[in-house]
Amino acid sequence: xxxxPKCNSPIFQPRALVDSDDWQKIFQRLRDPAQVAxxxxxxxxxxxxxxxxxxxxxxxxxxxxxxxxxDLRYKRWCLQDYVDRHSSLLAPIRRLxxxxxxxxxxxxxxxxxxxxxxxxxxSHQFESSAIFLIQVSIxxxxxxLESPRLWSYLxxxxxxxxxxxxxxxxQHCLSFYLERSLQAPLTVYL
Numbered sequence: 001x002x003x004x005p006k007c008n009s010p011i012f013q014p015r016a017l018v019d020s021d022d023w024q025k026i027f028q029r030l031r032d033p034a035q036v037a038x039x040x041x042x043x044x045x046x047x048x049x050x051x052x053x054x055x056x057x058x059x060x061x062x063x064x065x066x067x068x069x070x071d072l073r074y075k076r077w078c079l080q081d082y083v084d085r086h087s088s089l090l091a092p093i094r095r096l097x098x099x100x101x102x103x104x105x106x107x108x109x110x111x112x113x114x115x116x117x118x119x120x121x122x123s124h125q126f127e128s129s130a131i132f133l134i135q136v137s138i139x140x141x142x143x144x145l146e147s148p149r150l151w152s153y154l155x156x157x158x159x160x161x162x163x164x165x166x167x168x169x170x171q172h173c174l175s176f177y178l179e180r181s182l183q184a185p186l187t188v189y190l
Contacts, residue, residue, distance in 0.1 A: 130180075
């Protein structure tokens with residue numbers, strides 16, 4: 001039974017309780033071939049009415065509890081999100097010096113260099129680990145943009161006909177990488 005958290009009084013009081021004796025009586029009555037008498041019909045109809053009313057009360061109570069549970073789950077989610085965000089401030093990676101972080105980025109980006117596709121069936125495609133890294137945080141963006149070697153590995157796919165719009169996007173991406181690579185030696189795969 002649900003109780004008030006402030007005063008411990010019952011919030012929900014069921015009116016009709018079905019005990020095991022009632023179940024046994026009903027079970028025996030159902031096995032009895034005799035017809036139901038008029039007075040018994042009235043009692044049965046009243047019992048059904050009371051039980052249906054009680055079912056509706058339970059349904060209403062369940063709906064209220066589910067709403068309260070949903071509210072509690074949302075508040076818990078918000079609090080957990082708060083904890084997670086604040087815990088991120090203490091993450092070990094935040095204590096790495098920029099030169100070490102840059103080396104980690106470089107290793108990652110060499111394993112999956114930029115891939116530019118032009119003229120394929122999917123038109124212009126662009127995949128870049130370095131671009132993903134600069135979108136993580138301001139600190140990571142600064143480190144990545146200040147690391148020319150990160151931008152010096154390219155894989156280019158050029159296939160079939162190209163439209164001017166595709167070519168402009170392709171050239172923009174390529175220019176961005178070339179600009180960021182500064183004096184670092186380029187490695188280009190065609």
